[in-house]
Amino acid sequence: MADEVNRDLRLEGLRKRYPNGFVAVKDLDLVVPSGSFFALLGPSGCGKTTTLRMVAGLEDATKGTISIGDTDITHEKPYRRPVNTVFQNYALFPHLTIMENVEFGLKRKGVKETQVPVQEILELTELEAQANKKPAQLSGGQQQRVALARALINRPEVLLLDEPLGALDMKLRRAMQIELKRIQSEVGITFVHVTHDQEEAMTMADFVAVMNAGEIEQLGSPYELYTNPQTTFVANFLGRTNLIKGQVLGREGSGADEMVKVDMYGTTVSIKAGRVHTASPDVWIGIRPEKVIIQPQDKPIDGLGTHFSEAVVIDRSYTGVSTDYILKMPWGQNLVCFEQNTGRRGGLVTVGTKVDVLWRPEFAFLLDSSQDAEAGIGED
């Protein structure tokens, strides 16, 4: 168990088909590196919880295999898997004290001396004072920590967390995110965290797999996913994005410098081949709102990039740290621009102002125009 080599959690061709015919998980392939904090992110009904339950053994896989290192656990009973779960609503045993809840797993494994590990884990989760209380006497945040302690004390190879912070209020959730991250780096156990909250996934996880309709849309570090999304779903589900119609004109260069030239309403833009995720000639050119720079037309604007004039600010909302502008482009489409309120402008741009719009070409990405531009918007 202790060997450091290859204890990755590996899902191969994993499929879940329910008796009513619904396929919740479609031939999923996934490698969760040992010791990583891994997030399965997706809207409700995307199959992320089903995937988690199959790893825990609480749901049978219809097809495919689940293994940890070289050990195939696909058909192992849940109580024989080196895996523990933090359940969505914690599922604490109401008839047992916090201490009894926490030592439950060790006792079942036949560990005689539970006092030291229980003490350790209660300290780690700051629950020493609650040891003799019943779960119902604890606050939501404390119950959450008990659920975590109860699972972690067993030193599983993989810890599964099913929307563990979903029942907490915003402030507590932020605090627990930091706490969870700290605990994970302290214990070094592989965490697989299921969530529909993109911000939670991005702030906590080393790797994020974005799931949609039973499949993984994209897998990568939060930075990769956000800056270079491969589908409109990922682009919209993680943050906001502007998608503009374009036609591919051709390719230039080769290797790492290969660029794809695209016509966008009369302007030719070049995008690195590594950021092009379609072979179709009809494309979506994607640009994140905070990458869009605006400047009133009467003031000079300089800098490299894709440059448009004749855009008009048609709406504005001030959020303190930044301002969101809605711009009407010459071709009639509305784009969103987030501007940090650095004060360099000495005020806000007023609605109705004609502006120049600019972005650096390396921030744009190309997606398949057959994909729904609205995919992933408003889902959670």
Add this chain to the structure above:
Amino acid sequence: MATKLRAPRAATAYWLVLPAAVWLGIFFVFPFLSLLATSMYDPAGSAVTGYDMTWRVQNFTEAFNDYNVYLVRSLIYAGIATFLCLILGYVLAYAIAFKAGRWKTILLVLVVAPFFTSFLVRTLAWKLILGDDGWFVNALQTIHLLPPDGRLLATPFAVVAGLTYNFLPFMILPLYASLEKIDHRLLEASEDLYAKPVQTFFKVTWPLSLPGVVGGTLLTFIPATGDYINAALLGSTTTQMVGNKIQVLFTKAGDYPHAGALSVILLVIVVALVLLYVRKAGTEELL
């Protein structure tokens, strides 16, 4: 503001309690006091001539000395029947709550269905089933589980079987109610925490069903202890329970004071056992 609101609410509560309180006063407190009084009358009187109130506490010691065999037998029979009901009822309630799926409602209706027939008729039916020349006894004799002259009717077995049969639904319903409430995620959590199915049962399911166990055993044990129909119809003179003695003293011997004293003794014993049991089971701590 708060005090203004509180005052009418308290009054409302009393008004709401009143009907039940009046009912209990008329049909429980008064009869109980009357029974207590009867048990201390002078037994020299008779139901026809009337009794004198002599505060005769010896009635209790006399009743206890004369009938303690029946008291003990009642407690033993009721105890065994309750235990059998618990085993049978738990298995059935568990199956209905966790495994029955869409058959749940039908099975529950079937549990309650016997109530549509009179208690007496159902017990008489058992007299036929367990009868000396009935198919059941014949079958047992054929497979040598019973000697050729062996019988079931008029044995302790028949009385306990009758009690078990008659009180089983009172066990099943509370058990079902508490099992059905158990959050399945707790069972999953237990399984996730290395508990084998048997361990999950004894560490999670059983403790969480204790309110039902306590409720069911009380609803079975208390009436079974005082029951006399089963012993009268399915038993013999050697299987008589305290209920039979009370019945005889009241209706045949016309000895109201001793019948009353015996009833009060039974009541005190049962209440004492129940208090002990509830405290031991620690049900007040559950949820």
